[in-house]
Amino acid sequence: MSKTLVVGASGATGRHLLRQLLDKGACVRAIVRAPNRLPEDLRTADNLEIIVGNISDMDQQELARHAKGCDAVASCLGHNLSFKGMFGAPHRLVTDATKKLCSAIESNELKSPVKFLLMNTAGNRHRGLNEKISFAQTCVIGLLRLLLPPHADNEDAAEYLRSSFSNDNKKLQWCVIRPDSLTNESNPSDYVLHPSPIRSAIFNAGKTSRINVGVFMATLIMEDDLWSEWRGRMPVIYNSDFLESSKAI
Numbered sequence: 690m691s692k693t694l695v696v697g698a699s700g701a702t703g704r705h706l707l708r709q710l711l712d713k714g715a716c717v718r719a720i721v722r723a724p725n726r727l728p729e730d731l732r733t734a735d736n737l738e739i740i741v742g743n744i745s746d747m748d749q750q751e752l753a754r755h756a757k758g759c760d761a762v763a764s765c766l767g768h769n770l771s772f773k774g775m776f777g778a779p780h781r782l783v784t785d786a787t788k789k790l791c792s793a794i795e796s797n798e799l800k801s802p803v804k805f806l807l808m809n810t811a812g813n814r815h816r817g818l819n820e821k822i823s824f825a826q827t828c829v830i831g832l833l834r835l836l837l838p839p840h841a842d843n844e845d846a847a848e849y850l851r852s853s854f855s856n857d858n859k860k861l862q863w864c865v866i867r868p869d870s871l872t873n874e875s876n877p878s879d880y881v882l883h884p885s886p887i888r889s890a891i892f893n894a895g896k897t898s899r900i901n902v903g904v905f906m907a908t909l910i911m912e913d914d915l916w917s918e919w920r921g922r923m924p925v926i927y928n929s930d931f932l933e934s935s936k937a938i
């Protein structure tokens with residue numbers, strides 16, 4: 690039976706991922722600071738094991754124990770949208786957690802590579818592809834990088850995975866999932882995937898519902914064919930209905 694370690698499971702998107710995995714019968718281990726932030730039906734699910742703690746306080750050895758036996762590790766971590774969350778410590782929440790989790794995975798005895806899924810943003814570029822953005826967007830992103838620690842954190846986390854793990858790595862395979870502006874919907878809907886953004890995340894942002902991100906991440910974890918298609922890549926996910934009703938750049 691496959692098992693997934695989820696971090697950021699208590700977040701607005703992480704909960705959707707958790708529900709999708711549990712509904713599909715997967716076993717999940719989730720690290721959460723406050724279990725009561727999870728809906729009760731999730732919290733009490735038989736196939737969920739909750740580890741209470743703050744990932745920022747956990748060292749590599751502890752994370753190696755939590756990752757043991759898991760064939761996938763998924764991060765929906767993100768800085769809380771408050772002044773403290775955006776500008777206070779930990780400034781490198783996502784990057785540090787990604788690095789520690791990857792080192793933890795590598796330190797374990799593994800029969801096959803672990804899937805590592807990182808929720809990121811369409812505002813981040815895949816540095817290995819020639820993703821063209823306008824001069825104006827380059828300037829705005831440069832400012833965000835300087836002024837908004839969470840943006841640089843998301844960029845660094847994705848770049849760490851891209852530059853550290855080649856596609857033939859025997860211990861870890863990765864996928865960086867890039868939604869555009871996140872929305873809250875109750876039900877999944879059709880979505881499209883692109884290897885690179887098809888519109889400006891700054892000046893003409895698309896929409897991606899959090900539930901669709903959860904569905905896509907769970908499907909990547911559960912379906913090896915989809916994983917083979919997107920591993921080592923940074924798919925951008927958009928809600929289809931929004932793209933149809935608006936003009937892409």
Ligand SMILES: NC(=O)c1ccc[n+]([C@@H]2O[C@H](COP(=O)([O-])OP(=O)(O)OC[C@H]3O[C@@H](n4cnc5c(N)ncnc54)[C@H](OP(=O)(O)O)[C@@H]3O)[C@@H](O)[C@H]2O)c1
Binds near residue numbers: 774782
């Ligand atoms: N907003 C957008 O339109 C947009 C668009 C594209 C991508 N994104 C990215 O998507 C990601 C997730 O978005 P979301 O809306 O689902 O996030 P969210 O609801 O804010 O969830 C964030 C998760 O990270 C955890 N977390 C936050 N600060 C932490 C800390 N200091 N230590 C340990 N855990 C911490 C939270 O735990 P607690 O529940 O304990 O606080 C929660 O589980 C973010 O990286 C964001 O940059 C956002």
